[in-house]
Amino acid sequence: MPTYAVDQAASQAVSGVREVLGEPLDVNVTTPPHGVDADLAVPCFPFAAKLRQKPEEIARRLADHMPPLGLLEQPRAEGGYLNFRFNRASYGKMVMEDLDRLGARFGSSEEGEGKTVVLDISSPNVARPMSVGHLRSTIIGDALHRLYAFAGYTAVGVNHYADWGTQFGTLLYGMTQWLDREAYGKAPVRELLRIYVKFDEEARADPSLRDQAREWALRLEQGDPEARRMWEEIVRHSLAEFDKIYDVLGVTFDSWRGESAYLEMSQEVIEEARRKGVAVEDQGALIVPLKDAGMETPLILRSSDGRTLYSTRDLAAAIYRIRTYRPAQLIYVVGAEQRLHFRQLFATLRKLGFTDVTYAHVDFGLITLPEGRMSTRRGRVVFLEDVLQEAISRARALVDEKNAELPEVDKEEVARLVGVGAIKYADLSQSRVKNVVFDWDRMLSLDGDSAPYLQYTYVRARGIMRKSAAPYPAGGIDRRAMETAEEWNLIKHLARFPEAVREAARTYHPHIVANYLFGLAQVFHVFYHNVPVLQAEDEHLRASRMSIVHGAAQVMQTGLGLLGIGVPERM
RNA sequence: GCGCCCGUAGCUCAGUGGAUAGAGCGUUGGCCUGCGGAGCCAAAGGUCGUGGGUUCAAGUCCCUCCGGGCGCGCCA
Secondary structure, eight states: OOOSHHHHHHHHHHHHHHHHHTSOOOOOOBOOOTTSOOSEEEEOGGGHHHHTSOHHHHHHHHHHHOOOBTTBOOOEEETTEEEEOBOIIIIIHHHHHHHHHHGGGTTOOSTTTTOEEEEEOOOOBTTSOOBGGGHHHHHHHHHHHHHHHHTTOEEEEEEOOBOOSTHHHHHHHHHHHHOOHHHHHHOHHHHHHHHHHHHHHHHHHOTHHHHHHHHHHHHHHTTOHHHHHHHHHHHHHHHHHHHHHHHHHTOOOSEEOOGGGGHHHHHHHHHHHHHTTOOEEETTEEEEOOGGGTOSSOEEEEOTTSOBOHHHHHHHHHHHHHHHHOOSEEEEEOOGGGHHHHHHHHHHHHHTTOOSSEEEEEOOOOEEBTTBSOBTTTTBOOBHHHHHHHHHHHHHHHHHHHOTTSOHHHHHHHHHHHHHHHHHHHHHTSOTTSOEEOOHHHHTOOSSSSHHHHHHHHHHHHHHHHHOOOOSOTTSOOGGGGOSHHHHHHHHHHHTHHHHHHHHHHHTOTHHHHHHHHHHHHHHHHHHHHOOSTTOSSHHHHHHHHHHHHHHHHHHHHHHHHTTOOOOSOO
16 A cells, blocks of 8 residues: 555565566565665565575666666665665655645555554553553553554544452541541542551551451442442542643543443353353352463452452453444553453453454553652652653743743743653653663653654744745745755655654554654754755745745654644744 | 563663664764754764574574563452
């Protein structure tokens, strides 16, 4: 499905090679390394065995007999490589026309047309303040949500918040003992946290408290009105708190459903699993044996005392999503420590017959503190709210320094965009698989490879655009605007955006887009530094360069938008 | 003990099996009479954890070992 210039150029290279060699060979198109003056390369080593000829000779033969290719120059043989350069006139023209025609849709595709993906994103714990630990799922999930929508899918972002489970027993009991009404009225979730921590301390001195907590958990489970009322209140307060955070982050969901929404359905799922022979009784519990799927530990559907578990409700939720949305794929953006859980979940779903859905656990490394793993109970935790505030205030200090004459409202807006952007970018610009040791300065970095560097690119481009309303040049971009290395490199980089977007979605790696944008920023800054736009020699050249600037601003805005990062007009 | 993940420059990280492994930070030294210096240019800095293997070609794939992290039946 080659629609963009990059794709077409690559497929022209492939068919050209096949035509000359006259065989349906597997042709690999790569990008040459830095020192080589070429845009695409085809290594000829793999053909050697089949053609009984040296790679160097094959490359030479190809170079000599290559038919004319619209977007590529006549290739050259260099060693065992066949090197192509883009044809500036045709390739550059096509790129710029695509950009002009598609605008904010440049980079999008129809790949997901008619298909739905459901993404499990964020899923915080009710009754706890969100910590930086929830950042990754929220931010990575949001970026994937946007990327999939951009790729043409119907993307459903689901917040599956944890509002059920044994921890509510301790909380309800704790509330009956130590609740400070006034503190609860002012900052309910913080007060609940205090109680949660206090229970842990007290229970260490007096283990009988744990029985009390179990008692309350049971009351809640059985629908006791008082327990139920307290629980509902906790959930309400928590969701209100989450809302505030998501609002600052600019993250939205298509569906909010807590685990408790699946209590009834869990019973049906248990029945179904039993009926299909997927689940069996074992030591008083109901389990799904998974040895045949390569797992020693089974998925547990019902505990020996008859309660549903996290895994039961997750299974019910998955089935609910499949029946409600008819998705092609279920995606879970959840930490790597739950790998086993998702292997079990997916295997169970397949056993139950849900085989026409693909499942993906998009995992990511843990965020830890320098002193070790975060622990809410021990108060060893960094709250997301504090991180956001700190980021915004650091950005604000910088705005005051760099752009003192900006109006107050704009300063606030810029500080928010830059501060929040910095946090998101810090996470989205590196591969998600590695663990991260939390570090204020690193997470809130505002220089180098950081959000403001990219946002500043946009600001600079917009600065030029504000000063001139030159329209897209009649008759297309002027060849003279593609002559210098700065111009040509920028155009070539713009052309690669669709590829970055596609790869990021395909591999669930938003950092591919982030890295791409960083490269774009670098190339643009060099262009900006060396190529006069407003002062171009004549009107047509100026309009042509303006269209390049326009394209750069557009791609930066679209790309950052896919990462959930906004751009200011000034900063 | 078993399973999974990670190990690339002083630090933090990129690197679809292809050519001479790249950035940012930090260090040193340059560039504001051009469209905003939150910028640009340059230098120094590497046995890609270790040892084998597969391949025409390995930072990338497979195995050993070392170091770190996570997980392993009724928590979420």
